[in-house]
Amino acid sequence: MKPVRLALTALMLLGLSACADQGWNGKSIEGLMPELEFELTAETGETVTESVFAGRPVAMYFGFTHCPDICPTTLARLVAAVRRLPEPLQEELQLAFVSVDPGRDGPQQLADYTDAFSERMLGLTGTQRQLKALTRRYRTTYGYEDERADGSYNVSHSSAIFVFDAAGEPQLMLLDSLGVAEIAADLEKLLAERAENADNA
Amino acid sequence: MSEFLAFFVPWEFSWLVQISVWGALLLYFNGLRKTPAGELPGYAPIIGFVLGVVLMYLVTQTRFDYWSQYMFFVHRGQHLVLHHLAPFLIALAMPAPVLARGLPAGVREWFARQAWLRAAWVPIYRWLQQPAIACILFVGLIAFWLTPEIHFDAMLNVTLYWVMNWSMALDGLLFWWLMFERGRGGITPRLGYGTRVLLLFAVMVPQIIIGASITFADANWFEVYAVCGRAWPLDPMTDQHIGGLITWIPAAMMSVIGALVILRFWIYDDAARNAARPAAARA
Numbered sequence: 111m112k113p114v115r116l117a118l119t120a121l122m123l124l125g126l127s128a129c130a131d132q133g134w135n136g137k138s139i140e141g142l143m144p145e146l147e148f149e150l151t152a153e154t155g156e157t158v159t160e161s162v163f164a165g166r167p168v169a170m171y172f173g174f175t176h177c178p179d180i181c182p183t184t185l186a187r188l189v190a191a192v193r194r195l196p197e198p199l200q201e202e203l204q205l206a207f208v209s210v211d212p213g214r215d216g217p218q219q220l221a222d223y224t225d226a227f228s229e230r231m232l233g234l235t236g237t238q239r240q241l242k243a244l245t246r247r248y249r250t251t252y253g254y255e256d257e258r259a260d261g262s263y264n265v266s267h268s269s270a271i272f273v274f275d276a277a278g279e280p281q282l283m284l285l286d287s288l289g290v291a292e293i294a295a296d297l298e299k300l301l302a303e304r305a306e307n308a309d310n311a
Numbered sequence: 312m313s314e315f316l317a318f319f320v321p322w323e324f325s326w327l328v329q330i331s332v333w334g335a336l337l338l339y340f341n342g343l344r345k346t347p348a349g350e351l352p353g354y355a356p357i358i359g360f361v362l363g364v365v366l367m368y369l370v371t372q373t374r375f376d377y378w379s380q381y382m383f384f385v386h387r388g389q390h391l392v393l394h395h396l397a398p399f400l401i402a403l404a405m406p407a408p409v410l411a412r413g414l415p416a417g418v419r420e421w422f423a424r425q426a427w428l429r430a431a432w433v434p435i436y437r438w439l440q441q442p443a444i445a446c447i448l449f450v451g452l453i454a455f456w457l458t459p460e461i462h463f464d465a466m467l468n469v470t471l472y473w474v475m476n477w478s479m480a481l482d483g484l485l486f487w488w489l490m491f492e493r494g495r496g497g498i499t500p501r502l503g504y505g506t507r508v509l510l511l512f513a514v515m516v517p518q519i520i521i522g523a524s525i526t527f528a529d530a531n532w533f534e535v536y537a538v539c540g541r542a543w544p545l546d547p548m549t550d551q552h553i554g555g556l557i558t559w560i561p562a563a564m565m566s567v568i569g570a571l572v573i574l575r576f577w578i579y580d581d582a583a584r585n586a587a588r589p590a591a592a593r594a
Contacts, residue, residue: 250539251542253541254543266545269540
């Protein structure tokens with residue numbers, strides 16, 4: 111397995127320039143990272159795994175509900191992009207918000223937050239160990255600032271939206287430099303490909 | 312105390328690094344034990360070698376590696392150690408004879424019998440150690456891994472990340488080995504001292520350009536650290552500025568220090584030759 115992966119990586123390296131041009135606005139992460147796997151607490155209070163998405167494509171974002179600017183604007187752009195998709199495709203995509211600030215984000219807080227954006231958005235969080243396992247799997251991290259006098263603190267986290275296909279394979283990274291139209295185009299392309307594959311099968 | 316110990320837990324445990332580092336230290340100490348008293352290398356090279364190897368370990372198999380993955384300027388520091396500082400110290404210590412002595416006699420004899428291995432390896436090694444190729448590799452690897460798109464993928468993929476760090480460490484060893492070659496002749500080409508100083512200058516200029524470009528860039532070139540999240544909240548541009556400065560100033564300084572070391576070799580050689588000449592004339 112290892113040598114095969116190394117050879118594949120070397121090939122990928124050679125083909126980097128080719129990879130950049132697959133018609134995505136976001137960044138293709140196909141083959142760069144392992145498939146989706148986690149154990150977290152959902153906004154309902156239940157412990158869930160990746161099977162909670164029931165084989166649907168997922169757009170996942172890491173953040174925290176007290177996030178002053180980046181999280182709300184990114185999530186708003188994501189939701190706006192989903193609204194631009196044709197009706198049947200909208201239904202297919204699952205949205206997920208993973209809070210890396212479990213100290214402040216309990217299930218209720220998460221549910222209130224995600225519902226404000228979309229009813230199809232699932233809020234998730236977990237213990238530090240569970241969150242570290244998931245973020246590390248996607249080579250991202252998060253960190254906390256020292257608490258200020260009023261008890262507030264800033265949290266560093268990934269700024270990208272990770273998009274997984276129905277099988278949980280990572281497909282795309284939507285960077286925060288993308289606009290609503292670009293995100294919508296990428297999501298439509300991804301979901302349309304899935305529809306095509308389903309037709310062929 | 313527990314935080315201090317936690318620093319030494321490898322973020323990504325690598326058998327290859329562990330075996331290489333501990334293997335090198337073991338070979339070296341075994342070699343020292345077997346070296347006749349008259350040929351012992353002295354304290355400075357021993358300390359230099361051990362320090363170089365330990366530094367490589369510390370930046371790849373501790374908490375430092377975590378910070379390197381999630382903070383651009385720490386990553387630049389990691390490469391400064393892997394590509395400049397640690398190989399500089401190791402090559403300056405000229406550990407090859409001691410390491411060879413450290414090998415068990417059976418293994419050494421086996422290697423001696425494999426003529427094909429030497430026949431295959433020596434031409435490749437000598438090809439890599441041509442002045443122009445050595446310079447292109449040294450600067451080219453820095454530029455290659457700092458190309459934003461390539462840097463992005465390297466930070467996202469575990470295998471690429473390790474290929475990147477190993478390539479920096481191995482190339483650092485090749486380059487500084489060529490710079491500090493002296494003493495009894497081996498398979499490393501022996502360049503003139505003037506040539507070496509020129510090469511050090513030749514690699515310094517592009518490094519200054521790369522480092523200064525990053526430092527003065529007004530756009531965030533290395534988005535991957537924002538994408539992946541930083542180890543702690545730090546302004547992305549501040550991170551990039553510090554990273555640029557590390558790529559620029561200490562890296563260029565290593566060329567200057569290297570040149571000073573070579574000038575010292577040069578002066579000593581000249582002095583030795585001048586001392587030998589009148590003696591020969593008298594005889």
